[in-house]
Amino acid sequence: MLRRVPTESMSRPLVxxxxxxxxxxxLSVVRxxxxxxxxxxxxxxxxxxxxxxRVAAALREAEGFAVLNLxxxxxxxxxxxxxxxxxxxxFFSADxxxxxxxxxxSVVVHSPxxxxxxxxxxxxxxxxxxxxxxxxxxLGFPPAEVAEVCHALRLGGRLDxxxxxxxxxxxxxxxxxxxxxxxxxxxxxxxxGQRCMANSAAILRYPQTHADWVRPGIMLYGASPFAxxxxxxxxxxxxxxxxxxxxxxxxxxxxxxxxxxxxxVAEQAMTVGIVACGYADGYPRHAGxxxxxxxxxxxxxxxxxxxxxxxxxxxxxxxxxxxxSPVVLWGEGLPVEEVAAAAGTISYELLTALAPRVPVREMx
Ligand SMILES: Cc1ncc(COP(=O)(O)O)c(C=O)c1O
Numbered sequence: 001m002l003r004r005v006p007t008e009s010m011s012r013p014l015v016x017x018x019x020x021x022x023x024x025x026x027l028s029v030v031r032x033x034x035x036x037x038x039x040x041x042x043x044x045x046x047x048x049x050x051x052x053x054r055v056a057a058a059l060r061e062a063e064g065f066a067v068l069n070l071x072x073x074x075x076x077x078x079x080x081x082x083x084x085x086x087x088x089x090x091f092f093s094a095d096x097x098x099x100x101x102x103x104x105x106s107v108v109v110h111s112p113x114x115x116x117x118x119x120x121x122x123x124x125x126x127x128x129x130x131x132x133x134x135x136x137x138x139l140g141f142p143p144a145e146v147a148e149v150c151h152a153l154r155l156g157g158r159l160d161x162x163x164x165x166x167x168x169x170x171x172x173x174x175x176x177x178x179x180x181x182x183x184x185x186x187x188x189x190x191x192x193g194q195r196c197m198a199n200s201a202a203i204l205r206y207p208q209t210h211a212d213w214v215r216p217g218i219m220l221y222g223a224s225p226f227a228x229x230x231x232x233x234x235x236x237x238x239x240x241x242x243x244x245x246x247x248x249x250x251x252x253x254x255x256x257x258x259x260x261x262x263x264x265v266a267e268q269a270m271t272v273g274i275v276a277c278g279y280a281d282g283y284p285r286h287a288g289x290x291x292x293x294x295x296x297x298x299x300x301x302x303x304x305x306x307x308x309x310x311x312x313x314x315x316x317x318x319x320x321x322x323x324x325s326p327v328v329l330w331g332e333g334l335p336v337e338e339v340a341a342a343a344g345t346i347s348y349e350l351l352t353a354l355a356p357r358v359p360v361r362e363m364x
Contacts, residue, residue, distance in 0.1 A: 013245035014276050016354055017331070018050050019363045022237035023058040026220045029235055033203050034210040038063040040086050040196070042217035044072065049282075049351040050221060050240055051360060053079050059220065064106075066215055070096050073105045086129060089139065090114055097121045108165065110139040115149060119156030128153060129163045129196060134183035136169040143187030150191055163194040163212070171201035172225045177209055201225040204234060223336050223347040231335055240351060241331025242283075242358075245324050246295070248274040249315070258312045259304030264289045271315040275327045278309040282353040283329060287311075287343035294328040295321050 030039055041062040042048075047055030056065055056076055064084030067073055069092070073085045090107040091097060094117035100107060106127035109115060118126055130149060133140030141149050146164070153162055166184045168177045184197065195211035200219035202209040204226075218224075222238040224231040231238065250258070250272040258264045258272055273295060279285035283306055291302040295318045303312040315321050330336040336347040343350075 012276055013243075013247070014281055014358055015243050015361050016049075016358050017241045017243060017361045017363050018054060019237070019239050019241070020054075020058040021364060022222050022239040023050070023055060023220060024061075025237050026222050026239065027059050027062060027216075030203060030214065030216045030219065034198070034207070034214045037198075037210045037214045038212060040064040040066040040084070040213055040215045041220055042066045042088075042199075042215050044068040044088060044217075045352040048217060048221045048348065049354040052076070054360075054362060055220075056081055064213070066217075070099060070105070073103065074099070077103050077105075084127075090131075091117070094121060097123055097126075101126055106163075108139070109149075109153070110141070112149075115152055115156075118153065118158050121158060124158050125160045126158050127160050127163070129165045130193075132164060132166045132184060132187050134166045134180040134187070136167055136180075138167070140166065143183050146187045146191065150193075161193060163196055164188045164191060165196040165213075168197065168199060168202055168209070171199060171206065171209075173227070177202055177206050181206075181209060199225070218348060221347075221351060223351070227337075227341070231337065238331045238336065240336070240354070242277070242329040242354070243331070244275050244277045244327045244329060246273040246313075246321060246327060247276045247310070247323060249322060250274065250312075257304070260307060261305055264304035264312075271319075271321075272303060273313045273315045273318075273321055273325065273327075275311050275313055275329075276309070277311055277327070277329055278307045280308045280355060281358050282350070282355040283311060284340075284343040284345060284350060284353075286345075287339070291342040292334060292338055294334050296325050297328075297333065299334070 039062045041059045043055045043065050044067045046052050066086045066088050086106045090109050101123035108129045108131050110131040131140035168180055171177050196213035198209040198214040200216045203214050222236045252266050254268050256266050277283050285306045289303050293300055293313050298318045300314050300317050303314050328334050330339045340347045340350050
């Protein structure tokens with residue numbers, strides 16, 4: 001049987017394709033679900049691995065961007081983005097406040113020291129999103145303290161507005177949001193200010209959480225937040241496709257092993273393809289034998305341990321594959337959630353771990 005042979009010269013073939021139209025489409029899905037809400041597109045962690053400024057440009061119709069730190073916010077301002085920008089953990093030091101005020105950046109306030117810092121800073125016009133801990137026990141004020149903290153912030157006279165926000169711990173599973181939503185409603189009853197609660201899962205499942213602002217992350221990148229529901233069923237399109245090619249072929253005999261630790265041993269003679277992609281590219285090292293992969297568009301599986309720069313795949317179902325055959329690690333045709341699940345992790349981790357050494361090809 002004739003295998004494919006390379007016909008073109010090859011540089012290392014690994015590339016992450018980022019589809020700007022998929023990003024735009026996924027924002028339109030957010031709009032469809034939450035038509036009356038403003039959108040903070042969550043673009044922290046380098047736009048979930050897709051590129052901060054690239055994603056911001058594709059999603060420039062969002063009313064705001066949510067990021068982790070002042071550095072990201074400054075990059076956005078320097079690139080000319082004038083939308084609202086929200087620092088999801090607020091400021092880490094009071095020294096950041098003058099820049100925050102100057103650049104018109106909104107801050108989450110989750111701890112008493114931040115309230116004190118704002119009230120004693122020589123600034124005005126700060127936009128605060130007061131974080132309320134409704135059950136996640138990560139960041140935020142206890143519901144019983146909300147009225148008092150709002151009062152203290154307003155009294156301090158530094159604020160432009162004080163919005164109220166919370167974050168859901170189980171919007172993506174059957175436990176849902178009701179307990180947290182009840183806490184939030186009780187804690188904020190009678191308080192002025194905009195409301196901001198919903199992550200992707202809540203946007204897709206719980207319209208009662210949409211309120212003034214929604215905060216979609218993962219759905220913008222085309223991955224499903226739900227373990228049992230595919231992104232395509234939610235009309236989401238993968239924004240990143242990690243593509244590579246086979247760079248070598250091995251014929252192995254029964255009893256022979258593949259890769260470090262000899263963890264995969266062939267039961268019969270088989271053909272193995274070696275793919276230019278490894279854990280130093282962000283592919284999860286803990287993805288064991290059987291993690292799905294597409295070779296020449298045909299679904300196959302990885303074999304043995306992932307190396308730093310390479311991984312091995314089973315070519316039994318792709319007899320014509322050879323050096324140069326295209327491989328999709330995740331993305332179009334192979335949802336990143338599926339690869340993540342097979343590797344015992346979540347799509348968020350795979351996308352955000354894409355290594356800087358992987359070239360990105362922007363697709364309109
Ligand atoms: C506070 C906050 N809001 C919203 C999001 C977006 O969540 P998702 O990506 O699940 O939509 C995140 C993500 O980590 C977050 O930390």
